[in-house]
Amino acid sequence: MGEKEWGRRIKAYRKLKGYTQIQFAHKLGISVSIIGEVERGTRKPGWELLNQITAALGITIEELAPKEDKYIKK
Helix, strand or coil, rough: CCCCHHHHHHHHHHHHHHHHHHHHHHHHHHHCCCCCHHHCCCCCCCHHHHHHHHHHHHHHHHHHHCCCCCCCCC
């Protein structure tokens, strides 16, 4: 799934929306360590977490998905 690219994009959108990792983790109901691992690409975000992230950021999964990700139909 290209975890590093997903993580970079999640981090960029999080910062764009003005959330710190702590604020964002709290909003998602997960630990800060989980969001940190996802953003660094050391943890693969599942579809449920990706859906929570996109809802919290007010974007679609297609907007978040790296362009080269073959799992997301555009």
